[in-house]
Amino acid sequence: xxxxxxxxxxxxxxxxxxxxxTAAVIGKLETLIVSDILPNETTKLAHYxxxxxxxxxxxxxxxxxxxxxxxxxxxIQPQGDARAEWDFLHDLVYNVTGKNGFLxxxxxxxxxxxxxxxxxxxTWASLGGSGVTVKI
Numbered sequence: 001x002x003x004x005x006x007x008x009x010x011x012x013x014x015x016x017x018x019x020x021x022t023a024a025v026i027g028k029l030e031t032l033i034v035s036d037i038l039p040n041e042t043t044k045l046a047h048y049x050x051x052x053x054x055x056x057x058x059x060x061x062x063x064x065x066x067x068x069x070x071x072x073x074x075x076i077q078p079q080g081d082a083r084a085e086w087d088f089l090h091d092l093v094y095n096v097t098g099k100n101g102f103l104x105x106x107x108x109x110x111x112x113x114x115x116x117x118x119x120x121x122x123t124w125a126s127l128g129g130s131g132v133t134v135k136i
Contacts, residue, residue, distance in 0.1 A: 035050040036052050050083070056075040056076050057078040059071070059074050060084070060105060061127065067133050067136040068133050069127060109124040118136050
């Protein structure tokens with residue numbers, strides 16, 4: 001990620017700490033579960049690290065700083081036990097509540113769009129091949 005994408009900051013850590021989420025705050029958590037693709041300062045603090053996928057290994061959506069919402073598609077298979085974060089969350093919700101909830105990334109996006117005001121009225125399908133712009 002470039003410094004421009006981070007608002008001129010040198011590291012993601014600086015951006016996170018700017019919002020009051022410091023290592024000291026994270027250290028107070030009873031349990032910290034992190035999904036990531038590489039070791040970093042946050043994974044060092046985690047009680048559990050789940051093997052996440054890189055963006056090329058999963059499907060999902062991005063929203064840029066101008067409000068452009070776009071889908072991205074899986075290009076390659078994830079390695080080892082790596083899984084998309086939404087897949088971990090689905091299993092967690094199911095195992096804790098017994099509710100199956102969303103079963104696909106499309107279903108997750110459509111549910112999220114109901115709860116996120118800027119995304120109201122959007123569906124996975126409505127993003128099309130080139131995305132849409134929302135007011136953020």
